[in-house]
Amino acid sequence: MIAIIDYDAGNLKSVEKALVYLGEEARVTRNREEILAAEKVILPGVGSFGDAMEHLNGFGLTEVIREVVRRKIPLLGICLGLQLLFDESEESPGVEGLGILKGKILRIPKAAGLKIPHMGWNSLDIRPGASLFQGISQGAYVYFVHSYYLEAQQEAIVAASTEYGAHIHASVEAGSVFACQFHPEKSGEVGLRILKNFANLGR
Numbered sequence: 001m002i003a004i005i006d007y008d009a010g011n012l013k014s015v016e017k018a019l020v021y022l023g024e025e026a027r028v029t030r031n032r033e034e035i036l037a038a039e040k041v042i043l044p045g046v047g048s049f050g051d052a053m054e055h056l057n058g059f060g061l062t063e064v065i066r067e068v069v070r071r072k073i074p075l076l077g078i079c080l081g082l083q084l085l086f087d088e089s090e091e092s093p094g095v096e097g098l099g100i101l102k103g104k105i106l107r108i109p110k111a112a113g114l115k116i117p118h119m120g121w122n123s124l125d126i127r128p129g130a131s132l133f134q135g136i137s138q139g140a141y142v143y144f145v146h147s148y149y150l151e152a153q154q155e156a157i158v159a160a161s162t163e164y165g166a167h168i169h170a171s172v173e174a175g176s177v178f179a180c181q182f183h184p185e186k187s188g189e190v191g192l193r194i195l196k197n198f199a200n201l202g203r
Helices: 013-023 031-039 049-058 061-068 080-084 188-199
Strands: 002-005 026-029 038-044 075-078 103-107 119-125 142-148 149-151 159-163 167-174 177-178
Touching: 002 013, 002 031, 002 061, 013 026, 013 188, 026 031, 031 061, 038 061, 038 080, 038 188, 049 061, 049 080, 061 075, 075 080, 080 149, 080 177, 119 159, 142 188, 149 167
Parallel strands: 002 026, 002 038, 038 075, 075 177
Antiparallel strands: 103 149, 119 142, 159 167, 167 177
């Protein structure tokens, strides 16, 4: 079973629907025992960094997520879920993130002809051998919706990147922790393959 963490951050049903389409058992839950008993865990999310951390803390999920990582249960952060894995974000100064990975969440800089939030399809520069991108062609397009982006502290964890007013670290892999700034559940066949690759880890 793949647990999708429910912390009132939206975008849960589309992730669940994509997994069910792929033949996976998926459950939207905030129950500690269910999450820790899952084969895989997904932290999705849309909205603001500060509100999301307030909800995670309020539901007692912050420590549960850290326990998922300690137990090496594969964890996938999606969009805001990627950003929450880091220490802090320019969107919500003074708010502590989960601090599982190291890097900065920065606002996409304003530039002529550049719309923010970034909403649309961008191609990925994929690191050879990245687990989430097995069977996916270099330059594949995925769907983004965001105003803030990741600059990871360690280039070694970056699995894919893209360009949109800045060099954006679009996906990371570090041990049992995986994350995508884009929305695989909204990225057509490429996105479904990414979700299937995650579901198949360790099988």
